[in-house]
Amino acid sequence: MGAVKTKRMPRAVREQQMLDAAVRTFGQRGYTAASMDEIAELAGVSKPLVYLYLNSKEDLFTACIRREATALTEAVRAGARPGLPADRQLWSGLTAFFTHTARHPDGWAVLHLQARTHGEVFAAEVAVMRAEIVAFVTQLILAAARDAHRDPDLPEREVSGLAEALVGAAESLADWANATPGVTARQSAATLMNFAWAGLGDLMAGRRWIPPDDSGPDTGATGAQTGRTSPVT
Template identity: 90%
Template sequence: MGAVKTKRMPRAVREQQMLDAAVRTFGHRGYMAASMDEIAELAGVSKPLVYLYLNSKEDLFTACIRREARALTEAVRAGARPELPADRQLWSGLTAFFTHTARHPDGWAVLHLQARTHGEVFAAEVAAMRAEIVAFVTQLILAAAREAHRDPDLREAEVSGLAEALVGAAESLADWANVTPGVTARQAAATLMNFAWAGLGDLMAGRHWSPPDDTGDADAPGPQSGLTSPVR
């Protein structure tokens, strides 16, 4: 009898196996310490096959960044359901973000720790992902603010900084949640909502905090760009 032929695995499936192994290795060991031998062994393939599919360690790392960035942005977009009120949209989007980063800690480590510190090319890939998320959050807050103020011409600049701050806080909180035992995605999202939504709620109501006038008495109230929120 002739030898039994094994079915060839499709290239796309094999490549995903390699990326899975690479993300795990880069996430655990870091970009510099990770070796192609280790990645190939974890993927169950030969090192020459990894090079054949993905050319080099740099190209492999770039492919990992792009895949993980795409998965994260898709998760956030899918989580923030547009039919919900503004606070529920933000809540569901944040919950989706923290759920994804908790389920894929190696992918998050690749994006937030490794890619940003190993060269401009890698950092630029992550910056593009972050800009997309910030733009999405900006539009979410802007739509809610315009509706609340009944002002369709409310400038994007009024809320773009808030979106930057919110995304930055979410990134830091994801790092903390992933290394703190017992913190769930819902708890992380609730923490950020409690931190951010009171301020966003004041924005929706037209109440703005204003800094003191540095040219006069440091304790004197400054110029107000709207109604100042009561101290509570």
């Protein structure tokens, strides 16, 4: 009896199958522990076919990073609907971010845990994605400041720092949410909005927190100076 022939699958479909298996393996076992044998087995193909399509373990991992990074940035951009008030845009963008990372925990692990710790080449791939998200959030905050007609000339460097802080908080919160049973994407987004938007809302309204004056005499623990908010002039 002759060998049973399997239906030929288009290359693009087969390659995505391999990437699915690789993301799952890298995300759950880590880059170092993951083997091409188990990736091929999970994908239902031979190891030589994986090498034929994706060249090496390094190239396969890079392909995984690029695919997952593209999917995440597209999800965030699609979620933040233009035309809404600034807080609603940020809310919808954050909800899209946490929804995506919750639905694709292995992909998020590849991006946020594995890629950053296994060489500069991999870390650089993730840095491109992160810079795009930070730039997107920066422009969102800038637009909100201009729309508020309070501080249309708010320095972009200052806003970039706010965006960096917000994105960093979202990344850490996504790790926590994925490791904590029962936490929903909506809850994660609400947590970050409650943490961040009060300050951003004051900034949009022209009220900044002013650091205490440390040039005076030491007041000690009982008389320490405190920060305050002040209208932007």
